[in-house]
Amino acid sequence: MITLSFPLYWPMLKHQYLIDHRVVFWHNLLIVFWITMNRYVKPFLRWAGGKRWLAEILQPIVSKRLNESNVYFEPFLGSGAMFFSLQPPKAHLSDLNGDLINTFQQLAENPNKVIEYLLSLPATKDRYYQERKKKCRTALTQAVRFIYLNRNCYGGLYRENRQGIFNVPYGGNGRDHKGICRDNTLLNASLILKEKNVKLLNCDFAISMDKAKEGDVIYCDPTYRKVSRKHFDRYGKDIFSWEDQERLANTAIEAFDRGALVIISNASGNGIRDLYPQGRVARLIRPKGLGPKNNPKSQVEYLFILDPLELWDEWNKMDGIKIHKI
Template identity: 45%
Template sequence: MVFYAQHHESVLGESATIDRTPFDKFSVKPFLKWPGGKRWIAQKLALCISKRLSNRYYEPFLGGGAIFFGLCPRKATLSDINSDLINTYIQVRDKPEEIIDGLKKLSVDKESYYHIRKEEPKDLVERAIRFLYLNRTAFGGIYRLNLNGKFNVPYGGGSRTPELLWRDGLIKRASHALQGIELAVSDFEKMMNKSRYGDVIYCDPTYTMIHNNNKFIRYNEKNFSWKDQERLSLVALRALKRGTFVLISNASYYPLCELYHPFKPIKLARKSLVSRKSKFRREIQEYIFVLTPDEIE
């Protein structure tokens, strides 16, 4: 169940008429499973963003790209510090048929999984194929690197397979949506500093808290620290002053409110989907900060 702060209901509501001019008239399903992904609220966030977007869309913590694929804007800059992730998006955009052909050749079983997990191909298409294979066959679709930058998620087993990537047309539809889209390996600050009036930025960083700085689950070999949270808030507020509409998903953690004052968070709640058994899925609470240019002096 999703809960909204009462005074913000109109922000993510569904009553306004949308000008679809900056968008293609479709949305597509993301091709990646991603920890902390926003599929569960992508429709509402995409609607909120579409009311404000008149120029370029920025997503500097790309991950599974659920919001981008819900929007399918014609002008977008998508970035992440994960070079393998961005390479996968580039290859899906530019060489979807090669990706599909390569995936079809791979066996899905425990022995094959661990063999492929150990490989480190140099060819960029092969790296993307490996990335997609692991994403679709690893336990829970989790992406996790150890301190040495090595993927270390165990085999998922069961019905996990990359087959739906071509069977359901996920790769081809994603490739179409990504045509003409800028993709970059970059720290968030560099990309966000490019935004101007009429742009929209959506940020979904790894959630880190002050007291948990060194114990938070790692999705990359480098943690997103509390100092990064502070830096993100400063960069976001600077973008706001340039006339950029900014949305930031984050942990339900009160000290974050001080970083984005006077903007109050929308409070959300959902069930974690990491565990296979529903009885072990705990409720996760989150904030979304909506930074609106016309609400500042």
């Protein structure tokens, strides 16, 4: 992968810059060229348990499976780190979090308005709590609020109370919303979402995964907090229960039986291995931690892989992956 240091600033505020439509056109064209050459786009959201590190490992083998006719499914979208790394020709991106999906949709359709609105908001503690309790009237302002809170909250966490109200406190670090506006992270993400054949859906994972067919690829990253049958958590008002784990496994096996490659990040304990008898498991170690300070202690994560082609020799050649029978 070629990594270019190419700062491209997007002049959005009319009171600071005189915008010429010809400048905007050539600016967009230049960024499209840069993305095409570089092929690397950062996720615009901070997300606990994000998989940018894993995307680098899986990208070679997964990209081989995706041609112009195959579809990539990511039914637990989160920050979309895997999608932005793979940049598949076709994608179905979905999540149960409606505000998250709306944010992706608004960024794809109205990037200029999103950026302009964000740049008008100060990164202060007082404004953060004003935005947190504000009720938005439009899809656009809701998307702006979502990005603003995500970039300014403690540790990039997404957490709701039982009433479905976002309740993460103010973070106050240098990774606020201004940077992703000025370094074109938002604009780059928007262009990828528009350049690719992407469908964004607010739905349960099973609705999306049931559409997968032979040759398609599914990557699932269900959020969990503790390895316990009582504590699988979406960080929202709805708990990801043990019954959901069983339902996910059944849905994944059905897609596998139809010929889809299914990859699931999950905890390995309390019977989860038993849910995937047809698959293989890979044990991965990475530094991981929630909150602004990363936990230096290495932690274990597992990939459950249902590969209809059973190309286990290729999987074992991947950096950091060792495949085992379940």
